[in-house]
Amino acid sequence: MAVAGTATLSGRDRALLRAxxxxxxxxxxxxxxxxxIDGxxxxxxxxxxxxVTxxxxxxxxxxxxVGPASITALGWRALGAP
Structure with a gap:
């Protein structure tokens, strides 16, 4: 997984980000x-x-x-959100 460039995210990581x-x-x-995920x-x-890293x-x-997980701006960009 690349930190700066998200093109190398695995399918699993993308699915986790969507969750x-x-x-x-x-x-x-x-x-x-x-x-x-779902408890x-x-x-x-x-x-x-x-x-997180x-x-x-x-x-x-x-x-x-234990607390809610939240996606960052970089995470949103990795999912293709503006």
Whole structure:
């Protein structure tokens, strides 16, 4: 996955971004962010960390064990939104 150029996002990462954009995801804080989709942990355990590090979703709030996941402006651009 490229951070600056999003052309190399995998299909899985695009699907995860669409789920975050649709409000279906929560993000758990801790030593590595855990992405929950529809209340279930994402099978790709590194997905939350990867998307946060790439700047595509906002990092979790360290004061909350689990909170809503939110997509960043870069994430929206990666999905083709203006």
């Amino acid at each position: 975050v954009a649709a409000g279906r995801c929560r993000l758990g804080s801790g030593w590595q962010p855990v992405l929950l 279930l942990a994402c099978a790709d355990s590194a997905a939350g960390h990867r998307l 790439a700047g595509l979703i906002d990092p979790p709030d360290p004061g909350r064990p």
